[in-house]
Amino acid sequence: xxxxxxxxxxVKEPGASVKVSCxxxxxxxxxxxxxxxxxxxxxxxxxxxxxxPVNGYTNYAQNFQGRVxxxxxxxxxxxxxxxxxxxxxxxxxxxxxxxxxxxDGSDIWGQGTMVTVSS
Amino acid sequence: DIQMTQSPSSLSASVGDRVTITCRAxxxxxxxxxxxxxxxxxxxxxxxxxxxSLQSGVPSRFSGSRSGTDFTLTISSLQPEDFATYYCQQSYxxxxxxxxxxxxxxx
Numbered sequence: 001x002x003x004x005x006x007x008x009x010x011v012k013e014p015g016a017s018v019k020v021s022c023x024x025x026x027x028x029x030x031x032x033x034x035x036x037x038x039x040x041x042x043x044x045x046x047x048x049x050x051x052x053p054v055n056g057y058t059n060y061a062q063n064f065q066g067r068v069x070x071x072x073x074x075x076x077x078x079x080x081x082x083x084x085x086x087x088x089x090x091x092x093x094x095x096x097x098x099x100x101x102x103x104d105g106s107d108i109w110g111q112g113t114m115v116t117v118s119s
Numbered sequence: 120d121i122q123m124t125q126s127p128s129s130l131s132a133s134v135g136d137r138v139t140i141t142c143r144a145x146x147x148x149x150x151x152x153x154x155x156x157x158x159x160x161x162x163x164x165x166x167x168x169x170x171x172s173l174q175s176g177v178p179s180r181f182s183g184s185r186s187g188t189d190f191t192l193t194i195s196s197l198q199p200e201d202f203a204t205y206y207c208q209q210s211y212x213x214x215x216x217x218x219x220x221x222x223x224x225x226x
Contacts, residue, residue, distance in 0.1 A: 035215075037163075044220045045155075045163065045206055050213075061214045062120070095162060103210045105153035107174060109162035 002026035004034075004096050004110035011116045017084040020113045022096030029077035030054045032098040035106055036070060036081045040092040048094075050102060051079060059102070086117045121145050121209050125218030133226045138194040140221045142207035147188060151211035154183055154192045157220075158203045166205075167192065199225055 007021040022034060035050040049060040051070045058070050069082045079096060094113045097106035122145035132138050142152065154167040165174045167183035170190055180195045194201055202225045207218040 039157075044204075045157070045208075045217045047208075047214050047217065059213045097163075099210070102213065102215075103151055105155075105165045105168035105174070105208070105210060106163075107165045107168075109164075112162055 002108050004098065004108055006094075006096060006110040006113045009114040009116070011118065012086050013119055014087055014117055016086050016117075017082060018086060018090075018115050019080055019082040020094050020096075020115070022079045022081070022110050024077045024079070024098070027098075029074060032100055033102050034070075034072070034079040035097045035099060036068075036094060037097060037106075038092040038094045040089070043092075048081070048083075050099075052102075053079070083115075086115075088117050091115065091117045120214055121148060121212060121216055123207055123209055123216050123218040125207055125221055127221060128219060129222040129224065131224040131226050132197050134197055134199060136197045138197050138201075138223060140192045140205055140207075140223075142190045142192075142218045144188040144190070144209055144211075148209045148211035150185060151209055152183070152185065152190045153208045153210060154181075155206045155208065156201075156203045157206060163206070194223075197223075197225070201225070 005023045030053045036048040051058045072079045096110040099106045124143045150170040152170045155163040157163040170185040171183045182193045184191045204220045204222045
């Protein structure tokens with residue numbers, strides 16, 4: 001079946017970087033965009049960026065420009081999200097999700113990865 | 120960026136009640152409006168896409184509609200498993216922005 005399986009929880013110190021993976025299976029990897037969305041404690045959903053797996057083209061939210069990098073490995077059907085210069089405000093659950101195009105809703109989501117930033 | 124204003128931010132309703140959640144876009148997004156259900160500790164679930172199309176596997180008590188830049192999610196008969204937070208999202212332009220969420224509490 002279609003699945004997005006994310007890497008496990010991370011604890012990072014302020015100023016560090018984190019890289020979260022999203023391994024896809026059960027569908028043609030290049031047929032769907034992958035988005036990254038996060039939810040900080042007590043907050044709503046916040047879109048961070050996406051990637052077109054066909055060509056690797058990315059879009060990022062202005063709030064994260066310069067700090068977030070989304071990449072893909074077509075050989076393993078995996079997408080990565082790296083966030084740098086972490087602060088306590090980056091403590092959140094990070095989700096990957098797929099959509100058929102950049103303008104469609106996201107029908108399949110990963111299970112979420114908790115990232116805690118603490119000294 | 121397109122702003123999505125969702126209301127109410129929370130509501131309390133009884134099993135069997137009809138529940139309505141609204142979302143207003145700051146500019147035209149045609150029908151590029153999606154609704155998600157999000158339960159604590161789980162991944163969000165797509166309920167409605169294209170303003171009014173029901174995602175496969177979603178119960179028919181959920182429905183969506185559009186009037187201009189105003190969008191509505193309706194739960195026709197609230198069930199205990201519908202306790203969750205609901206989000207609208209526009210996918211008309213990048214970045215695809217979410218509304219602030221509506222927390223639905225079962226009375």
